[in-house]
Amino acid sequence: MTATKTFAFVLYPGLTPLDFVGPLQVLGALQEFGLGFEAVTVAADLEPLHTDVAVSVTASHTFAQVPEPFGLIVPGGGAPTFAALADERLVGYVRRAASTAELVGSVCTGSLLLGAAGLLEGRKAVTHWAAMPMLRAFGATPLPQRWVADGPVVTAAGVAAGIDMALQLVAELAGEEACRMVQSAIEYDPEPPLGPIDWLSLNREPMESWMRSQAQQGLAAHDEPRIRLLAD
Amino acid sequence: MTATKTFAFVLYPGLTPLDFVGPLQVLGALQEFGLGFEAVTVAADLEPLHTDVAVSVTASHTFAQVPEPFGLIVPGGGAPTFAALADERLVGYVRRAASTAELVGSVCTGSLLLGAAGLLEGRKAVTHWAAMPMLRAFGATPLPQRWVADGPVVTAAGVAAGIDMALQLVAELAGEEACRMVQSAIEYDPEPPLGPIDWLSLNREPMESWMRSQAQQGLAAHDEPRIRLLAD
Numbered sequence: 001m002t003a004t005k006t007f008a009f010v011l012y013p014g015l016t017p018l019d020f021v022g023p024l025q026v027l028g029a030l031q032e033f034g035l036g037f038e039a040v041t042v043a044a045d046l047e048p049l050h051t052d053v054a055v056s057v058t059a060s061h062t063f064a065q066v067p068e069p070f071g072l073i074v075p076g077g078g079a080p081t082f083a084a085l086a087d088e089r090l091v092g093y094v095r096r097a098a099s100t101a102e103l104v105g106s107v108c109t110g111s112l113l114l115g116a117a118g119l120l121e122g123r124k125a126v127t128h129w130a131a132m133p134m135l136r137a138f139g140a141t142p143l144p145q146r147w148v149a150d151g152p153v154v155t156a157a158g159v160a161a162g163i164d165m166a167l168q169l170v171a172e173l174a175g176e177e178a179c180r181m182v183q184s185a186i187e188y189d190p191e192p193p194l195g196p197i198d199w200l201s202l203n204r205e206p207m208e209s210w211m212r213s214q215a216q217q218g219l220a221a222h223d224e225p226r227i228r229l230l231a232d
Numbered sequence: 233m234t235a236t237k238t239f240a241f242v243l244y245p246g247l248t249p250l251d252f253v254g255p256l257q258v259l260g261a262l263q264e265f266g267l268g269f270e271a272v273t274v275a276a277d278l279e280p281l282h283t284d285v286a287v288s289v290t291a292s293h294t295f296a297q298v299p300e301p302f303g304l305i306v307p308g309g310g311a312p313t314f315a316a317l318a319d320e321r322l323v324g325y326v327r328r329a330a331s332t333a334e335l336v337g338s339v340c341t342g343s344l345l346l347g348a349a350g351l352l353e354g355r356k357a358v359t360h361w362a363a364m365p366m367l368r369a370f371g372a373t374p375l376p377q378r379w380v381a382d383g384p385v386v387t388a389a390g391v392a393a394g395i396d397m398a399l400q401l402v403a404e405l406a407g408e409e410a411c412r413m414v415q416s417a418i419e420y421d422p423e424p425p426l427g428p429i430d431w432l433s434l435n436r437e438p439m440e441s442w443m444r445s446q447a448q449q450g451l452a453a454h455d456e457p458r459i460r461l462l463a464d
């Protein structure tokens with residue numbers, strides 16, 4: 001009889017829901033393989049939290065109820081995610097839970113929250129492409145990949161990249177056959193109507209400038225982290 | 233001054249959240265282009281609804297508050313979606329809203345809810361691959377594509393296919409440049425770790441049998457639709 005291995009997805013107000021719903025749907029399916037995995041969501045309390053789109057989300061557990069998850073996944077977002085960098089209740093939970101977790105993951109600007117918890121120092125990491133320079137503020141080396149694993153810390157690129165990262169985790173934890181089953185269950189067989197992102201012709205400036213403005217807004221009351229993040 | 237064109241995502245208990253969160257994130261971004269679009273979520277009431285994973289979701293509006301949306305998107309799921317086929321409050325909303333909407337969409341088994349509302353009669357449509365034969369119960373012709381547009385009705389394949397369908401809608405409603413911007417904002421540049429689904433070697437039986445068991449469960453108390461769905 002092995003203990004349940006819990007993946008805890010960390011929720012907070014204002015986040016981008018696709019950042020966690022994609023990987024939650026993927027890692028939630030791990031439950032089906034009888035290997036003792038489960039996936040829950042955790043937050044400071046069990047009240048509905050607004051998001052960056054018109055839906056609210058409510059966690060299944062409080063931080064206090066899941067102090068030592070097997071794995072931790074932190075989603076990102078815009079200004080509210082930058083504001084969360086200065087939320088010691090949230091960052092403290094991430095830091096404490098990470099100290100005993102076997103796996104610490106993030107999606108999009110969620111990696112900045114890992115950084116704020118001191119978990120990216122000296123590590124290679126990725127985040128949303130428009131926030132990449134901000135990783136240096138936490139001692140991380142930005143690596144432009146779909147996901148980056150460095151020891152127990154796995155970071156994914158922007159938003160939708162969390163699905164790819166989560167499938168990779170399923171392949172590692174439950175095998176390739178399980179990964180293929182989950183992928184076919186969620187029919188993840190992408191056909192972006194205009195093809196993949198054309199990075200060479202992408203005009204990056206508007207989104208990069210938007211990302212900096214989100215940091216300005218989110219950290220308006222917090223000089224030190226704002227100045228550090230926007231130094232580059 | 234044009235009226236706001238509202239996309240209403242229809243929520244109900246037990247749904248698969250990725251079915252609507254992907255397209256909501258994509259169509260929610262339409263708001264940024266100043267074309268008068270907005271995206272909301274609607275449900276029978278504003279209480280948190282459980283889902284098929286460990287998170288609850290709360291709609292931004294009630295059905296009564298959004299009687300005549302511009303566009304309607306119906307997500308799917310397992311047994312609870314089949315149960316919803318017999319929920320006249322939900323199906324009635326879909327039917328009435330569709331009668332004035334310019335666009336009616338679904339993701340995954342959400343297309344069966346469009347069918348229950350009488351919207352697929354004589355149309356080509358798609359749903360989750362493991363539920364495809366069930367479309368015939370509603371007079372639809374199953375077409376195995378990522379998404380299928382037939383008049384004002386657009387159906388997407390399983391779960392993750394909703395993201396592709398929503399990007400296609402953005403391209404049609406706001407142009408390819410807008411579509412590319414949204415795609416890069418959510419960094420939808422998929423890299424499934426084991427590649428695309430290998431349909432030729434996929435063992436379909438377990439998932440097809442699971443889907444039939446979900447129909448049995450969800451419609452246990454409703455002979456007529458269950459027998460119709462499982463006839464094929």
